[in-house]
Structure formats: C-alpha cells, structure tokens
Amino acid sequence: MASVIRLYVDHPLGVGQSVPLNREQSHYLFGVMRRGVGEVLELFNGLDGEWLARVVQAGKRNAILLCESKSKPMILPPDLWMMFAPIKKARTDFIVEKATEMGAAQILPVQTDFTNSERIRQDRLQNHAVEAAEQCGGTYVPPVMELQKLSKLLDGWDDRHIMFCDENRLGEAVALSQQPGPWAILIGPEGGFSPAERERLEAMPQAQGVSLGPRILRADTAAVAALALWQTSLGDWQ
Numbered sequence: 001m002a003s004v005i006r007l008y009v010d011h012p013l014g015v016g017q018s019v020p021l022n023r024e025q026s027h028y029l030f031g032v033m034r035r036g037v038g039e040v041l042e043l044f045n046g047l048d049g050e051w052l053a054r055v056v057q058a059g060k061r062n063a064i065l066l067c068e069s070k071s072k073p074m075i076l077p078p079d080l081w082m083m084f085a086p087i088k089k090a091r092t093d094f095i096v097e098k099a100t101e102m103g104a105a106q107i108l109p110v111q112t113d114f115t116n117s118e119r120i121r122q123d124r125l126q127n128h129a130v131e132a133a134e135q136c137g138g139t140y141v142p143p144v145m146e147l148q149k150l151s152k153l154l155d156g157w158d159d160r161h162i163m164f165c166d167e168n169r170l171g172e173a174v175a176l177s178q179q180p181g182p183w184a185i186l187i188g189p190e191g192g193f194s195p196a197e198r199e200r201l202e203a204m205p206q207a208q209g210v211s212l213g214p215r216i217l218r219a220d221t222a223a224v225a226a227l228a229l230w231q232t233s234l235g236d237w238q
C-alpha cells in the first residue's frame with residue numbers, strides 16, 4: 001500500500017474545510033507521486049493539529065482537498081531557541097533540518113565575530129524546516145529568522161537562559177543545570193567564539209558555559225549533540 005502523504009499548508013484546517021494546494025504541491029502529488037481524486041492525505045498548518053483530508057479536485061496546478069477528521073492534536077515544542085552561526089550551505093541546511101526534527105521552537109542564525117557566511121537565504125531555510133516537519137510527523141514548524149548580529153541580539157536579551165556551547169570547555173564534565181523556563185542553545189562557527197564574545201557571555205547571568213565532551217565537534221554535529229542534551233535534561237524527551 002502506498003504511504004500516506006503529509007503536507008504543510010498555509011490554510012485553516014477543520015471539519016468540512018476545503019483546502020487548496022499550491023502549484024508545487026499539486027505537481028508533487030499528481031505529477032510525481034501519481035495520486036488522484038479520493039486519495040487521503042495528512043495536512044497540518046502549524047496551528048490546528050493534523051487533519052485527514054481527501055482529494056476532491058486533482059488539477060495539476062490547483063488541487064483541492066476536503067478535511068474530514070483530526071488525526072493528531074497540535075503539539076508545541078518546548079520554548080527552546082536554536083541559535084547558530086551559519087556555516088557552509090549544506091551544513092546550515094542540516095542544522096535547520098535537525099533543529100526542526102529535534103524540537104526547537106525557533107531557529108535564529110546569528111552573525112558572530114568569526115562567522116563564515118555573511119548571508120543566508122531565509123526562505124530556503126524556512127522551506128527546509130517545513131520539509132523536516134512534514135517528514136518527522138510534527139505538527140509545528142519553527143520559524144527561521146533572518147540573520148542577525150549576535151551582539152545586537154544580546155543587547156536586548158531578557159531572562160531566557162543560554163546554553164553557551166563553548167569549545168574552550170573541551171573535556172569538562174558534560175552537564176546542564178536544571179533551571180526551568182525558556183532557553184536558547186548557542187553554537188559558534190568553524191572558527192569558534194572570539195575572546196570578546198566569550199567574555200561577554202561569561203559575564204551574563206543567563207548564560208551557562210557547557211562542554212559537549214572531549215572532542216571538537218563540527219558546528220552541525222555540535223548543534224545535534226546540544227539539542228539532544230537539552231531535550232533529555234529539560235525538554236520533551238524526559
């Protein structure tokens with residue numbers, strides 16, 4: 001039996017609600033996956049949970065589905081931000097994909113003193129988050145923010161805790177204090193953090209310097225390791 005296709009739609013979902021698909025989704029559904037009228041799909045929009053919906057019009061440019069019943073409630077991730085300095089394209093894509101799968105609530109690319117990349121394509125990265133949510137069965141898609149300077153972000157910082165993943169702590173015990181409330185993970189670029197950034201973060205009571213073990217991890221590996229550590233200590237993996 002063919003697997004059920006899962007799609008994110010930017011449209012309200014509810015009993016009897018008719019939902020149009022966009023051109024790319026219609027092409028994917030009928031042109032690539034060869035599905036047709038009567039097919040049941042799983043739809044989610046990041047707000048209303050997941051819904052089973054049946055194809056009632058199979059236009060290759062303008063398909064229409066009809067929502068039948070709710071198949072999953074809306075589940076929000078814990079209030080965890082993933083902040084990271086963008087690296088090479090494929091590795092940045094990987095971080096966005098994994099942060100979505102592993103349950104980050106918001107993804108914030110930040111420009112640090114030694115950031116490799118001065119630009120990102122926010123729309124491309126947001127699409128990666130949508131695809132990752134479609135694939136992993138989540139009902140939530142984390143917003144991916146535009147690239148912003150870490151120093152500016154820290155200027156207006158509130159009481160959100162920061163898990164400051166610091167390569168200078170190599171080999172220290174891997175531990176995270178169990179403080180409740182909102183958190184942000186911070187991962188540096190290939191060149192690591194500058195002395196000025198480290199000094200500033202170390203002076204912030206919200207920031208906690210954390211080791212990710214005895215080896216230097218690439219930033220994308222570090223992002224996944226930090227997410228796993230946070231989720232098992234304070235998040236929804238407990």
Ligand code: SAM
Nearest residue numbers: 165166167187188190191192211212216217222
């Ligand atoms: N160039 C740096 C060096 O040689 O020390 C390494 C930077 S590392 C490739 C990129 C980022 O991953 C770091 O800034 C840090 O946030 C995180 N990271 C990697 N390994 C880590 C570790 N063992 N402990 C804590 N953070 C780590």
